[in-house]
Amino acid sequence: xxxxxxxxxxxxxxxxxxxxxxxxxxxxxxxxxxxxxxxxxxxxxxxxxxxxxxxxxxxxxxxxxxxxxxxxxxxxxxxxxxxxxxxxxxxxxxxxxxxxxxxxxxxxxxxxxxxxxxxxxxxxxxxxxxxxxxxxxxxxxxxxxxxxxxxxxxxxxxxxxxxxxxxxxxxxxxxxxxxxxxxxxxxxxxxxxxxxxxxxxxxxxxxxx
Numbered sequence: 001x002x003x004x005x006x007x008x009x010x011x012x013x014x015x016x017x018x019x020x021x022x023x024x025x026x027x028x029x030x031x032x033x034x035x036x037x038x039x040x041x042x043x044x045x046x047x048x049x050x051x052x053x054x055x056x057x058x059x060x061x062x063x064x065x066x067x068x069x070x071x072x073x074x075x076x077x078x079x080x081x082x083x084x085x086x087x088x089x090x091x092x093x094x095x096x097x098x099x100x101x102x103x104x105x106x107x108x109x110x111x112x113x114x115x116x117x118x119x120x121x122x123x124x125x126x127x128x129x130x131x132x133x134x135x136x137x138x139x140x141x142x143x144x145x146x147x148x149x150x151x152x153x154x155x156x157x158x159x160x161x162x163x164x165x166x167x168x169x170x171x172x173x174x175x176x177x178x179x180x181x182x183x184x185x186x187x188x189x190x191x192x193x194x195x196x197x198x199x200x201x202x203x204x205x206x207x208x209x
Contacts, residue, residue: 004115007129010136017111031112036072039080049083059093116178126181
């Protein structure tokens with residue numbers, strides 16, 4: 001069973017995807033880590049995320065085993081990831097890796113922004129996780145402050161809105177809800193309630209298949 005979990009930043013899709021992975025005993029891939037890792041590699045090389053050649057080179061040589069989770073989770077890495085993800089060459093370099101993961105025996109859970117539309121349009125279950133921008137910004141701000149970053153709520157909200165616009169308007173694989181995806185708005189849900197709702201959706205879809 002392949003489960004595709006899409007949605008914007010801080011919607012709760014990562015938490016939900018990890019919970020689905022544990023509940024259904026399926027391997028999980030947070031595809032956003034790949035783009036964040038490419039962005040960090042680009043800046044480490046002294047280039048800017050807008051540099052297409054540098055971004056494509058970083059994507060082509062990406063070693064998943066060497067990804068530093070601490071470094072890729074900063075606000076700066078998130079902004080840069082959104083920029084490098086808009087480069088068609090970067091996306092092309094990472095698509096095969098993601099599809100191989102999705103199509104492994106037994107299935108998998110993948111979360112990102114184009115899983116149900118591009119990476120695994122054949123997924124057995126597709127969820128689109130969303131929440132209003134203010135709620136998402138509050139979650140992201142709390143996460144960054146907990147990690148020791150000095151950043152204001154308004155700055156986080158502004159970055160989030162800019163990223164949403166880039167992700168939805170890019171020419172190659174824009175973020176959008178798949179036609180057969182079930183939308184889950186987590187704005188008013190606790191983490192536990194959101195996870196239980198997602199599990200129920202998957203169970204319902206699996207039972208009707």
